Amino acid sequence: MCGIVGAVAQRNVLPILLDGLRRLEYRGYDSVGIAVVDAGKQISRIRSVGKIIELEKALDENPETRGITGIAHTRWATHGPPTKSNAHPHMSGPGLALVCNGIIENHEDLRLAQKTRGFKFQSDTDTEVIVNEVYQHLNNGADLLEAVQATIKVLEGAFAIGVICSDEPHRLVGARRGSPLVVGIGEGEAFLASDMSALISVTRDFYILDDGDVVDINNANICIMDSLGQIQQREIKTSKLTAESVELGEHRHFMLKEIHEQSTAIANTLEGRISGKSLLEESFGTEANRIFDATLSVQIIACGTSYHAGLVAKYWFEELGVPCQVEIASEFRSRVHAVPDKCLVVTLSQSGETIDTLSALSEAKKIGFANSLTICNAPESSLVRESDLVMMTHAGPEIGVASTKAFTTQLVALRLLAIALGRRRHLSSEHEAKLVAELRELPAKVEEAIKLEPIIKEIAEQFADKHHALFLGRGTHYPIALEGALKLKEISYIHAEAYPAGELKHGPLALIDSEMPVISVAPNDRLLDKLKANIEEVRARGGKLIVFADVETEMSDQQNLQVINVASVDSSIAPIIFTIPLQLLSYHVALIKGTDVDKPRNLAKSVTVE
Numbered sequence: 001m002c003g004i005v006g007a008v009a010q011r012n013v014l015p016i017l018l019d020g021l022r023r024l025e026y027r028g029y030d031s032v033g034i035a036v037v038d039a040g041k042q043i044s045r046i047r048s049v050g051k052i053i054e055l056e057k058a059l060d061e062n063p064e065t066r067g068i069t070g071i072a073h074t075r076w077a078t079h080g081p082p083t084k085s086n087a088h089p090h091m092s093g094p095g096l097a098l099v100c101n102g103i104i105e106n107h108e109d110l111r112l113a114q115k116t117r118g119f120k121f122q123s124d125t126d127t128e129v130i131v132n133e134v135y136q137h138l139n140n141g142a143d144l145l146e147a148v149q150a151t152i153k154v155l156e157g158a159f160a161i162g163v164i165c166s167d168e169p170h171r172l173v174g175a176r177r178g179s180p181l182v183v184g185i186g187e188g189e190a191f192l193a194s195d196m197s198a199l200i201s202v203t204r205d206f207y208i209l210d211d212g213d214v215v216d217i218n219n220a221n222i223c224i225m226d227s228l229g230q231i232q233q234r235e236i237k238t239s240k241l242t243a244e245s246v247e248l249g250e251h252r253h254f255m256l257k258e259i260h261e262q263s264t265a266i267a268n269t270l271e272g273r274i275s276g277k278s279l280l281e282e283s284f285g286t287e288a289n290r291i292f293d294a295t296l297s298v299q300i301i302a303c304g305t306s307y308h309a310g311l312v313a314k315y316w317f318e319e320l321g322v323p324c325q326v327e328i329a330s331e332f333r334s335r336v337h338a339v340p341d342k343c344l345v346v347t348l349s350q351s352g353e354t355i356d357t358l359s360a361l362s363e364a365k366k367i368g369f370a371n372s373l374t375i376c377n378a379p380e381s382s383l384v385r386e387s388d389l390v391m392m393t394h395a396g397p398e399i400g401v402a403s404t405k406a407f408t409t410q411l412v413a414l415r416l417l418a419i420a421l422g423r424r425r426h427l428s429s430e431h432e433a434k435l436v437a438e439l440r441e442l443p444a445k446v447e448e449a450i451k452l453e454p455i456i457k458e459i460a461e462q463f464a465d466k467h468h469a470l471f472l473g474r475g476t477h478y479p480i481a482l483e484g485a486l487k488l489k490e491i492s493y494i495h496a497e498a499y500p501a502g503e504l505k506h507g508p509l510a511l512i513d514s515e516m517p518v519i520s521v522a523p524n525d526r527l528l529d530k531l532k533a534n535i536e537e538v539r540a541r542g543g544k545l546i547v548f549a550d551v552e553t554e555m556s557d558q559q560n561l562q563v564i565n566v567a568s569v570d571s572s573i574a575p576i577i578f579t580i581p582l583q584l585l586s587y588h589v590a591l592i593k594g595t596d597v598d599k600p601r602n603l604a605k606s607v608t609v610e
């Protein structure tokens, strides 16, 4: 986790660092800091607990702080609580400062060894051992680059670092292993960051560092070396991100902006993937045909919201005759597997950098899963680089910690994958034409669902004093209930659980009383009658229900039952449509609760620690 940014320029780099930090805050936001070196070799470090606004206040009190080279960090605590002393940059000696995103697994051994060499520790972090190690090499006569190269040889774990030193005021050295790091190319200046979005206001041109790379930025000259120390010429990538796409615009929160962007995001994800009445299979990559022909089953691996998308897809795949397993990545990677023959591993991830998903993919490859495909929203991410086939979701940058448009576009991509694999099983061309036509309807149907916002805003009032909520769904809508519950808990801090509606009577019914709102989605599908019976079971016990129901179900308000009509859609795309009101509900409940919607407590957008 954590976000890092660095810059070497002819001008004061402080505004560049602060802008980068603001754009990286999604990676963690419990403490923040910067260190800058000026042309006179003076280093200044300012750190604060809390979000970037706290750092800005501290900088206002120190208006003389400026520099031509600098590094900055926004933290998501792993080792040591979010205190000022644990905030980055960490320093060793009077002039060496370092920021790190990642975890150093052998930090205890290094710490012990450094203590015997006389180092005194100022923090509880695992990062401090890195800066001490670099300092030791500098003291032994190495220059900054050599010191970093020697240091990373003894580090175990995944990390991305940026290092500056007051003795070399025009130099910034970075290195990555496991955690992401990009180099921004400016005119007479150069930058470093955890991702491209951090630098979008200063450059569009980037080098994406490979695993094991070290970069030496010296007076804006950029020299990249691989893990063997060999100089490498990496390809320049031009980012398609625009500054506006990572800015709020007219919206109050990124989450709301991203909910409203879903119709466009879905249209973009479909573009170039369907033609006439059929799927364009080559949109999965040139090898897709061969790999799909050789696939007998699918193993989906993902975390959080992405995992919920996988759960929906299992129903879709199996309906078309494609056996499918879905597993949470952190569980998948840590158990023994009976590897199925010719099984395609499908990873789902917004960020493409979730360490549990990456490790699970690596484990899957090691133990003999046949091929891999990722459905991902971040081009150039580690998952994209490490998968045989790639289907990008074109949702655009998702900044709010609560995932919204990434989820619905993942569902669209999974629907396309189900068609591709279904073609090799039960799917006829007529059926494919019907599924494709339904996908084409999606953007307009999503727009309609978003129009429910005013009524959902009113319903949200009912949650102002609630501490618990229950979500119910059946079939493909059980994962949608899980997703609704996750959204509510992560941004409103209300405890929420989701159950398959048929499971209620096996225990959770005991929880029902007038204080526990029960939210259900009721598409007009073959499970509707069973769902209605479950709803009655709740009402009969004094439970208060809010039901988002397809207008054709003809459900209506009754005592303890409030029905919100959702425009009718075919059951194949209903999970995507019914997600929208649940997203809006959690957003408006969070507003009432007054939480930090885009940066809920204790969380980060991209989870790059185990």
Ligand code: M6R
Binding pocket: 303, 304, 305, 306, 348, 349, 350, 351, 352, 353, 354, 357, 401, 402, 403, 404, 486, 487, 490, 605, 606, 607
């Ligand atoms: O970037 P990924 O899709 O791999 O992230 C997975 C989860 O961390 C993520 O979906 C998380 O659960 C969201 N905060 C949920 O809104």
